[in-house]
Amino acid sequence: xxxxxxxxxxxxxxxxxxxxxxxxxxxxxxxxxxxxxxxxxxxxxxxxxxxxxxxxxxxxxxxxxxxxxxxxxxxxxxxxxxxxxxxxxxxxxxxxxxxxxxxxxxxxxxxxxxxxxxxxxxxxxxxxxxxxxxxxxxxxxxxxxxxxxxxxxxxxxxxxxxxxxxxxxxxxxxxxxxxxxxxxxxxxxxxxxxxxxxxxxxxxxxxxxxxxxxxxxxxxxxxxxxxxxxxxxxxxxxxxxxxxxxxxxxxxxxxxxxxxxxxxxxxxxxxxxxxxxxxxxxxxxxxxxxxxxxxxxxx
Amino acid sequence: xxxxxxxxxxxxxxxxxxxxxxxxxxxxxxxxxxxxxxxxxxxxxxxxxxxxxxxxxxxxxxxxxxxxxxxxxxxxxxxxxxxxxxxxxxxxxxxxxxxxxxxxxxxxxxxxxxxxxxxxxxxxxxxxxxxxxxxxxxxxxxxxxxxxxxxxxxxxxxxxxxxxxxxxxxxxxxxxxxxxxxxxxxxxxxxxxxxxxxxxxxxxxxxxxxxxxxxxxxxxxxxxxxxxxxxxxxxxxxxxxxxxxxxxxxxxxxxxxxxxxxxxxxxxxxxxxxxxxxxxxxxxxxxxxxxxxxxxxxx
Numbered sequence: 302x303x304x305x306x307x308x309x310x311x312x313x314x315x316x317x318x319x320x321x322x323x324x325x326x327x328x329x330x331x332x333x334x335x336x337x338x339x340x341x342x343x344x345x346x347x348x349x350x351x352x353x354x355x356x357x358x359x360x361x362x363x364x365x366x367x368x369x370x371x372x373x374x375x376x377x378x379x380x381x382x383x384x385x386x387x388x389x390x391x392x393x394x395x396x397x398x399x400x401x402x403x404x405x406x407x408x409x410x411x412x413x414x415x416x417x418x419x420x421x422x423x424x425x426x427x428x429x430x431x432x433x434x435x436x437x438x439x440x441x442x443x444x445x446x447x448x449x450x451x452x453x454x455x456x457x458x459x460x461x462x463x464x465x466x467x468x469x470x471x472x473x474x475x476x477x478x479x480x481x482x483x484x485x486x487x488x489x490x491x492x493x494x495x496x497x498x499x500x501x502x503x504x505x506x507x508x509x510x511x512x513x514x515x516x517x518x519x520x521x522x523x524x525x526x527x528x529x530x531x532x533x534x535x536x537x538x539x540x541x542x543x544x545x546x547x548x549x550x551x552x553x554x555x556x557x558x559x560x561x562x563x564x565x566x567x568x569x570x571x572x573x574x575x576x577x578x579x580x581x582x583x584x585x586x587x588x589x590x591x592x593x594x595x596x597x598x599x600x
Numbered sequence: 601x602x603x604x605x606x607x608x609x610x611x612x613x614x615x616x617x618x619x620x621x622x623x624x625x626x627x628x629x630x631x632x633x634x635x636x637x638x639x640x641x642x643x644x645x646x647x648x649x650x651x652x653x654x655x656x657x658x659x660x661x662x663x664x665x666x667x668x669x670x671x672x673x674x675x676x677x678x679x680x681x682x683x684x685x686x687x688x689x690x691x692x693x694x695x696x697x698x699x700x701x702x703x704x705x706x707x708x709x710x711x712x713x714x715x716x717x718x719x720x721x722x723x724x725x726x727x728x729x730x731x732x733x734x735x736x737x738x739x740x741x742x743x744x745x746x747x748x749x750x751x752x753x754x755x756x757x758x759x760x761x762x763x764x765x766x767x768x769x770x771x772x773x774x775x776x777x778x779x780x781x782x783x784x785x786x787x788x789x790x791x792x793x794x795x796x797x798x799x800x801x802x803x804x805x806x807x808x809x810x811x812x813x814x815x816x817x818x819x820x821x822x823x824x825x826x827x828x829x830x831x832x833x834x835x836x837x838x839x840x841x842x843x844x845x846x847x848x849x850x851x852x853x854x855x856x857x858x859x860x861x862x863x864x865x866x867x868x869x870x871x872x873x874x875x876x877x878x879x880x881x882x883x884x885x886x887x888x889x890x891x892x893x894x895x896x897x898x899x
Contacts, residue, residue, distance in 0.1 A: 421838040427794070456755040458792035459819055459836040469794040493757035495726070495768040520759055522825060537758040539720040 313340020316589055317581045318371040319574065320345035320514065320559035327570040329354055333366040335570040339578050343371040345514075345557045346404060348397060356403050363404070371555035372408045372449065372485075372512055373401040379433035380414035380426040380463060391433060395440050402444040408511045409441070410449050410485055415460040426463045431473045438479035449485040449511040450474055454493075456526055467491055467500035474509050483509030486547055487559065489516050489530050492538045498546055505550025513547050514557045515540055515585055523563070530560045533580040544588035556585055615888055616880045617642035617670040618873065619813070619858035620649055626869040628653055632665040634869040638877050642670040644813075644856045645703060647696060655702050662703070670854035671707045671784075671811055672700040675747065678732040679713035679725040679762060690732060694739050701743040707810045708740070709748050709784055714759040725762045730772045737778035748784040748810040749773055753792075755825055766790055766799035773808050782808030785846055786858070788815050788829050791837045797845055804849025812846050813856045814839055814884055822862070829860045832879040843887035855884055 319336045321344060327335065329350055336344050344363065351359055351373075363370055376397040381387050401409040413430045416423055434448065441448050450470040453462035464470050467484060474482040484504050491497055504510040517536030523529045533540045544556075558577045565573050618635045620643060626634065628649055635643050643662065650658055650672075662669055675696040680686050700708040712729045715722055733747065740747050749769040752761035763769050766783060773781040783803050790796055803809040816835030822828045832839045843855075857876045864872050 416836060418836060421836055422841070423792075423838065454754060455792040456753070456821065456825070459817060464794075465792050466794055493722075493754040493764050495763075495765055518758060522755065522821070524823060526755070526821060526825075537715060537717060537720055539722065542721070 314578050314581055314586065315342065316556045316586060317341050317578065318343035318345055318555040318557040319577060320374075320557045321347050321350055322374070323558055323560045323565065323577065324570050324573060325561075326566040329359075330362065331570055333362055333368060335574045336368055337366040338571070339574050341368070341574075341578070343369040343555045345372045345374060345559065346370050346406070347374045348400065351400050351404075356400055360404050369555075370404040370406040371557055372410050373397065373404060373406040374410040375412045375451075376409045376437075376448065377412040377462075378414040379411075379430045380416065382420060382425075382429065387429075387433065391436060394437050398437070398441050398444045398446050398448075401446045406446070408447045408449045408483075408485075410451055410512065412451055412453065413462050413464050415458065415463060423458075423463055427469075430463060431476055434473055434482060435477040435479070438477045438481050441481040442479060446481070447511050448482045450482065451485045451487060452490055454490045466494055466496065467504060468496055471500065471503055471507065471509060475507065480508065483507075483511035485512035485514060486510065486543075487514040487516075488538050488540060488543050489514075489518055492518060492543060497543070501543075501546040501550050505552065510547070510550055510552050512554065512557065513544075513552055514559045515544070515581075516558065516560045519562070528561045528563055530562055532560060532565070532576055533558070533584045540584045541588045544585050548589050548591055551591075553591065556581075556589060613639055613877050613880055613885065614641065615855045615885060616640050616877065617644055617854040617856040618876060619644035619673075619856045620646050621673070622857055622859045622864065622876065623869050623872060624860075625865040628658075629661065630869055632661055632667060634873045635667060636665040637870070638873050640667070640873075640877070642668040642854045644671045644673060644858065645669050645705070646673045647699065650699050650703075655699055659703050668854075669703040669705040670856055671709050671748065672696065672703060672705040673709040674711045674750075675708045675736075676711040676761075677713040678710075678729045679715065681719060681724075681728065686728075686732070690735060693736050697736070697740050697743045697745050697747075700745045705745070707746045707748045707782075707784075709750055709811065711750055711752065712761050712763050714757065714762060722757075722762055726768075729762060730775055733772055733781060734776040734778070737776045737780050740780040741778060745780070746810050747781045749781065750784045750786060751789055753789045765793055765795070766803060767795055770799065770802055770806060770808060774806065779807065782806075782810035784811035784813060785809065785842075786813040786815075787837050787839060787842050788813075788817055791817060791842060796842070800842075800845040800849050804851065809846070809849055809851050810853075811856065812843075812851055812853070813858045814843070814880075815857065815859045818861070827860045827862055829858070831859060831861075831864070831875055832857070832883045839883045840887045843884050847888050847890060850890075852890065855880075855888060
């Protein structure tokens with residue numbers, strides 16, 4: 302395979318990025334070492350890590366472990382109606398963009414925020430998101446960071462993200478007129494969407510498919526539904542099928558495994574990382590090779 | 601108001617239909633009496649009621665209480681791949697259609713079924729649903745019963761219904777080529793959809809908007825997410841806004857209040873019914889009057 306050297310820094314699994322939250326209860330240094338020791342090239346980090354370790358120190362630690370940062374999670378919370386709160390949110394998002402740039406992360410994942418019982422006007426909340434993303438786009442362009450809008454599963458529409466579908470995220474991204482705004486495809490959030498195939502293709506054609514995150518949909522739902530994310534293969538998502546769509550759309554970047562699951566957090570970091578790598582090699586990587594490479598194996 | 605007499609059999613609230621499951625723990629006779637005593641015209645019944653009381657006896661009891669049956673819940677479970685199971689499912693659905701007809705219910709609500717961990721091919725499951733609905737449509741036509749496809753909230757896509765959006769349900773309904781197939785708009789299942797406004801209008805224009813069911817979206821989600829349905833006004837759904845959309849689409853039928861909620865089930869039937877009627881009069885009925893009646897109050 303002609304995998305670019307930049308994706309083969311480790312000895313192990315190309316394309317795989319380990320998201321920090323998959324091992325959120327593991328100390329950061331141990332997390333980085335677990336990733337590196339399994340030959341993983343990249344990690345997805347969170348602003349909580351920046352806060353805990355410090356921006357420069359975090360970058361240094363990732364560099365020392367030979368790890369790229371595939372994304373920073375998360376900006377957003379852009380549905381607030383109050384002008385003072387809105388200004389504070391925009392300022393905080395600019396800081397998040399700066400942090401992503403300092404970490405060498407190409408993209409900042411955006412969780413755009415929900416509605417409230419007091420203000421249930423979801424159309425208005427969605428319009429504020431579009432306006433605020435457009436306001437942030439020039440700053441992101443200057444910083445060389447892309448903003449990856451995350452459509453979240455509709456069970457989070459009320460309290461986390463009024464962006465519920467990939468098409469809606471793409472409408473907002475295109476509405477900004479900026480190349481710096483795109484989408485993240487997260488299997489957990491989008492797998493159910495009857496328009497998924499066309500929407501993933503649309504994202505690829507528009508050059509706005511910025512990140513791909515994988516995990517499974519476990520049932521019964523956990524008490525905190527966010528924590529029903531499982532190892533690929535444990536639940537109901539056809540991960541190979543979605544990976545094929547993302548690959549057919551031209552995506553060749555890092556693929557983050559992002560699992561929020563209390564059983565995983567209770568597993569030793571090295572064991573959990575080994576399971577992640579094994580499932581990735583079984584259910585993701587074989588479907589992440591562009592078809593033309595299959596057609597012309599020696600090209 | 602020029603409300604047709606057929607909608608004013610009771611002394612109380614026109615348009616309101618009380619779904620049986622809102623008071624599922626109340627004995628059926630007490631349920632019917634609670635509805636009638638609050639001047640409610642109609643009830644939505646379940647096949648479990650038919651099984652418990654018997655078809656003829658159930659119809660007689662509803663008649664005696666002066667109640668129409670607005671819908672029967674539910675047919676469906678049409679995603680099975682095995683041919684024997686498929687034949688059994690179709691046969692069971694024909695029985696459900698017969699039951700709806702015998703109860704005088706104009707529509708049978710269809711919960712189409714999910715996927716399995718063993719067979720995650722959701723596109724194939726959806727194709728089987730379309731095929732099976734088309735197979736049932738002629739029987740429904742003959743019986744004078746419509747089939748109301750229920751798009752269910754995507755948190756139920758895996759285990760209950762692979763139809764996740766109103767547009768998807770309409771695609772399937774139109775694909776049958778039969779006027780007997782349409783959709784039910786249930787606020788709990790569709791409120792989050794960015795395409796809701798256009799999809800509701802489309803359902804109306806196609807003459808396929810067969811039923812409207814209301815409740816709220818409560819948070820935090822209940823351990824069984826089905827049970828997070830709340831009294832209108834308790835949660836995050838803008839019920840007046842969705843009622844306006846449904847009304848603008850030309851819907852003038854019964855509006856079912858369908859709440860699955862353990863707190864409601866623990867409330868005396870009369871108290872719960874009074875709360876339902878009050879919230880309906882506050883948050884639904886004022887928005888359920890076609891606009892031309894507002895413009896021409898004496899027409």
